[in-house]
Amino acid sequence: MQNRIWNVGLIILAITFAGLLSAFAITILHTRELAEQLEHKNGPAASIDQMRVALISQELDNPFWRSVETGARTAATEYGMELTYMGPLRINPSEQSRLLEKAIAQGFDALLVQGLNDPVYARLIGRASASGIPVITIDADEPGSKRLAYVGTDNWQAGEAMGQLVTRMAGQQGRIGVLLGSEATNMKLRLAGFRSVVNKTPGLSIADVRISNISRLQATEQTTDMLNKHPKLLAVVGFSALDGVGIAEAVAKEQASDQPRVFAFDDLANTRQAIRECRITAALVQQPARMGQKAIELLHDYMQNGEVAAAIHFTKTNVLDELGACR
Structure with missing residues (x-):
């Protein structure tokens, strides 16, 4: 009698266990089906949902970098990434390095940065890469570093294009003043490309090169001083976004009838307005x-x-x- 009760108990226990095992298997199959449906619905982007990307700009509220942010944020939203935008309040390469080091420590999944052509900065990029954090340089490259890729203007070619623009629209005889926004690699490459055209044009020469620190006010001040030291310039060229309008303001104060032509970079609203008013000849x-x-x-x-x-x-x-209307 006792053996029969024991056998019945074992049978009941076995049936209960089999039922639980079946329920568990059904749950696993259902979960797998839901996962496959979600993967099919979301496509490849589902695997990088919530990927955290830091964009470190050269200057926080610079219009150029705000445009970079806009493009990056639009694409990040499309791919389900989370974008964090940061940068120095004013141009400060040391602060850019500090922000990069901080972003690595905070464990961002990827980094977008401006190259500085600095060995210390390149080592930070290498540290990020070694930690599995891909780095892409924007606007200025960091050659020789472990960055994944560079995205931006061919800056040497842009300088060459500016030289060709000046010779075509201002002439091939005279001296030229140049403003660079900073001493960053991209600015140096633009200047090198520009020089390549000037050096091949016998009647042209570069009278002066100044740094505006990407400041409209400093661009005006530097141009005013340049015009005082080098009267009768053929043209003044600005290679950063805020230079053109600053140069135009300084030139407008000149009383001479043969004012230099002004050439700008980028198409800020003030630059477009100055072109319409023929205060700036053209912009790249x-x-x-x-x-x-x-x-x-x-x-x-x-x-x-x-x-x-x-x-x-x-x-x-x-x-x-303005299609030649200002000539």
């Missing part, structure tokens, strides 16, 4: 929003495939002028 325009967008696209490709198609991705430039 970059595509900062496209830079930010492309950088995020490359990150998406990298997270999907483990590589990017190429390490260098140049964005286009175009000329903004």
